[in-house]
Amino acid sequence: xxxxxxxxxxxxxxxxxxxxxxxxxxxxxxxxxxxxxxxxxxxxxxxxxxxxxxxxxxxxxxxxxxxxxxxxxxxxxxxxxxxxxxxxxxxxxxxxxxxxxxxxxxxxxxxxxxxxxxxxxxxxxxxxxxxxxxxxxxxxxxxxxxxxxxxxxxxxxxxxxxxxxxxxxxxxxxxxxxxxxxxxxxxxxxxx
Amino acid sequence: xxxxxxxxxxxxxxxxxxxxxxxxxxxxxxxxxxxxxxxxxxxxxxxxxxxxxxxxxxxxxxxxxxxxxxxxxxxxxxxxxxxxxxxxxxxxxxxxxxxxxxxxxxxxxxxxxxxxxxxxxxxxxxxxxxxxxxxxxxxxxxxxxxxxxxxxxxxxxxxxxxxxxxxxxxxxxxxxxxxxxxxxxxxxxxxx
Amino acid sequence: xxxxxxxxxxxxxxxxxxxxxxxxxxxxxxxxxxxxxxxxxxxxxxxxxxxxxxxxxxxxxxxxxxxxxxxxxxxxxxxxxxxxxxxxxxxxxxxxxxxxxxxxxxxxxxxxxxxxxxxxxxxxxxxxxxxxxxxxxxxxxxxxxxxxxxxxxxxxxxxxxxxxxxxxxxxxxxxxxxxxxxxxxxxxxxxx
Amino acid sequence: xxxxxxxxxxxxxxxxxxxxxxxxxxxxxxxxxxxxxxxxxxxxxxxxxxxxxxxxxxxxxxxxxxxxxxxxxxxxxxxxxxxxxxxxxxxxxxxxxxxxxxxxxxxxxxxxxxxxxxxxxxxxxxxxxxxxxxxxxxxxxxxxxxxxxxxxxxxxxxxxxxxxxxxxxxxxxxxxxxxxxxxxxxxxxxxx
DNA sequence: CATGAATGAGAATTCATTCAT
DNA sequence: AATGAATGAATTCTCATTCAT
Numbered sequence: 081x082x083x084x085x086x087x088x089x090x091x092x093x094x095x096x097x098x099x100x101x102x103x104x105x106x107x108x109x110x111x112x113x114x115x116x117x118x119x120x121x122x123x124x125x126x127x128x129x130x131x132x133x134x135x136x137x138x139x140x141x142x143x144x145x146x147x148x149x150x151x152x153x154x155x156x157x158x159x160x161x162x163x164x165x166x167x168x169x170x171x172x173x174x175x176x177x178x179x180x181x182x183x184x185x186x187x188x189x190x191x192x193x194x195x196x197x198x199x200x201x202x203x204x205x206x207x208x209x210x211x212x213x214x215x216x217x218x219x220x221x222x223x224x225x226x227x228x229x230x231x232x233x234x235x236x237x238x239x240x241x242x243x244x245x246x247x248x249x250x251x252x253x254x255x256x257x258x259x260x261x262x263x264x265x266x267x268x269x270x271x272x
Numbered sequence: 273x274x275x276x277x278x279x280x281x282x283x284x285x286x287x288x289x290x291x292x293x294x295x296x297x298x299x300x301x302x303x304x305x306x307x308x309x310x311x312x313x314x315x316x317x318x319x320x321x322x323x324x325x326x327x328x329x330x331x332x333x334x335x336x337x338x339x340x341x342x343x344x345x346x347x348x349x350x351x352x353x354x355x356x357x358x359x360x361x362x363x364x365x366x367x368x369x370x371x372x373x374x375x376x377x378x379x380x381x382x383x384x385x386x387x388x389x390x391x392x393x394x395x396x397x398x399x400x401x402x403x404x405x406x407x408x409x410x411x412x413x414x415x416x417x418x419x420x421x422x423x424x425x426x427x428x429x430x431x432x433x434x435x436x437x438x439x440x441x442x443x444x445x446x447x448x449x450x451x452x453x454x455x456x457x458x459x460x461x462x463x464x
Numbered sequence: 465x466x467x468x469x470x471x472x473x474x475x476x477x478x479x480x481x482x483x484x485x486x487x488x489x490x491x492x493x494x495x496x497x498x499x500x501x502x503x504x505x506x507x508x509x510x511x512x513x514x515x516x517x518x519x520x521x522x523x524x525x526x527x528x529x530x531x532x533x534x535x536x537x538x539x540x541x542x543x544x545x546x547x548x549x550x551x552x553x554x555x556x557x558x559x560x561x562x563x564x565x566x567x568x569x570x571x572x573x574x575x576x577x578x579x580x581x582x583x584x585x586x587x588x589x590x591x592x593x594x595x596x597x598x599x600x601x602x603x604x605x606x607x608x609x610x611x612x613x614x615x616x617x618x619x620x621x622x623x624x625x626x627x628x629x630x631x632x633x634x635x636x637x638x639x640x641x642x643x644x645x646x647x648x649x650x651x652x653x654x655x656x
Numbered sequence: 657x658x659x660x661x662x663x664x665x666x667x668x669x670x671x672x673x674x675x676x677x678x679x680x681x682x683x684x685x686x687x688x689x690x691x692x693x694x695x696x697x698x699x700x701x702x703x704x705x706x707x708x709x710x711x712x713x714x715x716x717x718x719x720x721x722x723x724x725x726x727x728x729x730x731x732x733x734x735x736x737x738x739x740x741x742x743x744x745x746x747x748x749x750x751x752x753x754x755x756x757x758x759x760x761x762x763x764x765x766x767x768x769x770x771x772x773x774x775x776x777x778x779x780x781x782x783x784x785x786x787x788x789x790x791x792x793x794x795x796x797x798x799x800x801x802x803x804x805x806x807x808x809x810x811x812x813x814x815x816x817x818x819x820x821x822x823x824x825x826x827x828x829x830x831x832x833x834x835x836x837x838x839x840x841x842x843x844x845x846x847x848x
Numbered sequence: 849c850a851t852g853a854a855t856g857a858g859a860a861t862t863c864a865t866t867c868a869t
Numbered sequence: 870a871a872t873g874a875a876t877g878a879a880t881t882c883t884c885a886t887t888c889a890t
Contacts, residue, residue, distance in 0.1 A: 087874075090874095090875095103386075104386065105386060106299065106300070106385050106386045106387055107298065107299075107300050107385075108298070108299050108300025108301075108387075109300075109386075111858080111859060111860080112859075112860060112861085113858090113859080113860090121875080121876090122875065122876045122877055123860090123861085123876085123877070124861085124862075124863080124875075124876060124877065124878095125874080125875060125876070125877095126861095127860095127861070127862080128873095128874065128875075132860075132861075133859095133860070133861095188384050189384050189385045191384075191437075192380050192381050192383075192384035192385070192437070193298050193299075193381045193384070193385055194295075194296065194297060194298040194301075195298055195300075225453070225457065227450070227453050227454075227457070228444060228450075230434070230435065230438045230443060230444045231435065231444075231450070231453070231454060231457070233434065234431035234432075234434035234435050234438075234454075235427065235431045235454075235457045235458070235461060238430065238431055238433075238434040239426035239427045239430055239431060240426075241430075242422070242425065242426035242430045243422065243423065243426050245383075245384070246422045246426075251422060252420060252422045252423075258419070258420075258423070261417070261419050261423070262419075262423060262426075262427070265417065265419070265423070265427045265461040265462065266427070266461070268460050268461050269427060269457040269458070269460050269461035270457065279849080303883075303884055303885080304884070304885060304886080305883095305884070305885090308852095313850080313851090314850065314851045314852055315851085315852065315853095315884095315885090315886085316850070316851055316852065316853095316886085316887075316888085317849085317850055317851070317852095318885095318886095319885095319886070319887080320849070320850075324885075324886075325884095325885065325886090471853075474853095474854095487770075488770065489770060490683065490684070490769050490770045490771055491682065491683075491684050491769075492682070492683050492684025492685075492771075493684075493770075495879075495880060495881080496880075496881060496882080497879095497880080497881090505854080505855090506854065506855045506856060507855085507856070507881090507882085508854075508855060508856065508857095508882080508883075508884085509853080509854060509855075510882095511881095511882065511883080512852095512853065512854075516881080516882075517880095517881070517882090572768050573768050573769045575768075576764050576765050576767075576768035576769070576821070577682050577683075577765045577768070577769055578679075578680065578681060578682040578685075579682055579684075609837070609841065611834070611837050611838075611841070612828060612834075614818070614819065614822045614827060614828045615819065615828075615834070615837070615838060615841070617818065618815035618816075618818035618819050618822075618838075619811065619815045619838070619841045619842070619845060622814065622815055622817075622818040623810035623811045623814055623815060624810075625814075626806070626809065626810040626814040627806065627807065627810050629767075629768070630806045630810075635806060636804060636806045636807075642803070642804075642807070645801070645803050645807070646803075646807060646810075646811070649801065649803070649807070649811045649845040649846065650811070650845070652844050652845050653811060653841040653842070653844050653845035654841065663870080687862075687863055687864080688863070688864060688865080689862095689863070689864090692873095697871080697872090698871065698872045698873055699863095699864090699865085699872085699873065699874095700865085700866075700867085700871070700872055700873065700874095701870080701871055701872070701873095702864095702865095703864095703865070703866080704870065704871075708864075708865075709863095709864065709865090
């Protein structure tokens with residue numbers, strides 16, 4: 081286990097601060113100075129780690145997106161049965177969105193606005209391939225509807241983001257029971 | 273038929289300009305001066321119609337949200353059968369999101385970020401009541417799953433936003449066939 | 465005679481302030497805020513008149529350079545005898561450099577450093593054509609040495625800048641007598 | 657022959673880097689960090705050799721100015737005839753300005769702007785004494801015009817800087833022939 | 849009602865300088 | 870001696886908002 085260099089700690093602090101401030105105030109109301117203060121460094125220091133504000137947000141996005149993907153495929157293996165594999169992935173994603181609320185909320189904000197430039201977005205997109213592969217296999221086996229993967233995503237994964245938003249705003253409280261029900265709905269919508 | 277006052281025209285122009293600029297550049301990169309220029313009025317004029325920038329965006333949000341709701345319940349009547357009613361509403365919403373892309377994109381950006389303050393958000397929320405009522409009726413009749421309306425919304429309506437985003441980015445092209453398939457998925461996920 | 469618009473006054477004030485401050489402190493030690501203060505406007509106002517700092521300095525340069533050229537050809541006419549014409553131009557230039565010290569000093573600072581970008585420099589260069597024409601005529605008549613116009617300029621006009629610098633620093637005091645002597649030297653160096 | 661200490665090498669590297677960067681970008685666009693990088697040392701190291709940025713530039717100026725003076729009086733001896741001596745010095749200076757372009761350009765930039773503070777400037781001025789002495793002798797012998805040494809300098813030495821600038825910008829190409837012609841003009845302007 | 853020049857607070861970014869290692 | 874990460878003051882520039890016309 082390697083101890084992160086002092087500088088890596090600062091970089092993480094900056095990323096954490098950015099997520100929190102952008103979540104609470106939006107990109108437009110998050111000055112670099114505040115990020116610096118919250119991260120406990122001086123304003124100039126940010127520019128040792130990131131080229132500029134855009135680069136900072138891009139890197140945060142990529143970092144969080146890839147943490148998300150790692151989380152999504154925890155305990156999943158390529159050889160699994162389609163339904164079993166899907167369930168694992170779905171639950172992972174739900175767990176991420178409900179446990180790592182800050183990160184999840186940040187992602188959904190970026191995904192729905194022009195904050196992230198195209199380069200950053202492309203980077204973030206790469207990661208869901210194993211799920212797409214699983215769906216393809218499911219379609220071959222006649223288990224999954226023959227629609228585009230975007231559509232499958234829209235009806236089975238994307239809804240989780242909404243549930244998270246509502247829970248975040250206190251409109252909804254999610255527990256094991258709810259989540260199982262939600263999973264059923266996801267599976268029902270994509271299964272043949 | 274009432275002819276809009278000259279000033280009402282300007283107000284609409286400002287709203288249209290705001291939508292377009294915020295869609296393309298994000299709230300943070302949309303200065304009042306650009307909005308004014310695109311609307312063909314002077315910078316100062318905005319303040320005759322709106323208190324300040326926040327008020328402008330709030331009002332745009334409310335306006336668009338209520339246009340959306342009006343659209344959603346076109347041809348719908350309270351007495352309809354649950355499935356029929358749901359289909360009408362769902363298709364309306366889909367049509368809105370795929371025809372009125374600018375408005376729809378603006379809404380999804382606002383709904384996923386702290387651009388809109390809480391007051392504006394509450395205003396926008398009121399409007400889906402007839403759908404909620406329909407669902408409640410469906411649940412009483414044993415047609416609709418016994419989950420919270422947020423969950424029903426997450427799995428049946430919210431996915432449309434994702435499809436729209438993908439179409440907007442050119443990743444997906446939607447036609448009557450696709451849309452029917454999507455509707456099936458929506459209904460499958462909420463029906464008992 | 466036309467009264468300058470209020471805004472034209474401000475523009476001139478900004479130009480004057482820039483000249484003075486750059487003369488005294490150099491480009492690098494002349495912040496926009498000081499220029500604004502000296503011109504009696506707010507910092508942001510500069511950007512109504514000039515795109516950015518580089519543009520400001522460029523425009524000042526062009527403006528001063530063209531005032532200089534106008535001055536240089538006062539009372540000069542194309543048809544004049546070569547020596548008479550040269551004397552008039554030379555004396556004009558000397559007068560400018562010794563009367564309009566601020567402007568002259570500013571020009572010499574710009575001409576000897578990379579402050580002005582190439583675009584601005586090209587603009588400023590256009591203006592001495594009548595002198596070059598006169599020299600060409602003089603060469604045809606066998607009155608002026610057959611060397612490049614740059615060389616003629618170097619030995620007859622450029623020295624005035626040095627005299628001005630020295631007077632500016634108090635090392636030298638120029639009067640009518642001195643100036644006549646200097647003119648003789650200029651003419652001696654270029655005449656055949 | 658003494659081998660320069662390692663540290664003396666670094667000092668020279670820093671001076672060289674400063675000259676080049678100030679020539680190309682101007683003082684105002686030459687950060688210490690760039691100087692350090694070009695000299696191949698770390699930013700902090702500069703401060704082991706120079707007190708601060710101003711001190712660095714001052715010392716560079718003095719160093720270059722004194723190299724210039726050494727060059728100027730190569731092969732010159734006090735007892736020489738006035739015209740012979742002047743010719744030697746003039747050609748030396750011309751050679752310096754045309755060979756050691758970087759150094760010469762740096763000097764002319766400093767001499768025409770407030771980059772160098774008064775202290776540095778005084779230091780640099782001392783060095784031309786032998787030329788002034790020569791001129792005084794020439795004036796006593798009735799060979800040189802009875803004008804101030806500044807004026808003599810302006811018309812005979814200063815023009816070389818202009819020629820150098822023009823050559824530097826590609827407007828002019830100087831060869832042995834040109835230079836002889838220029839020397840004639842210099843001598844013509846100061847001789848009685 | 850409408851304008852748009854002017855403001856000035858505040859944002860992003862740079863850079864000379866310091867100091868712990 | 871040398872490093873280079875860190876600082877924070879200073880700088881350029883933007884932009885929401887006001888107000889005289």
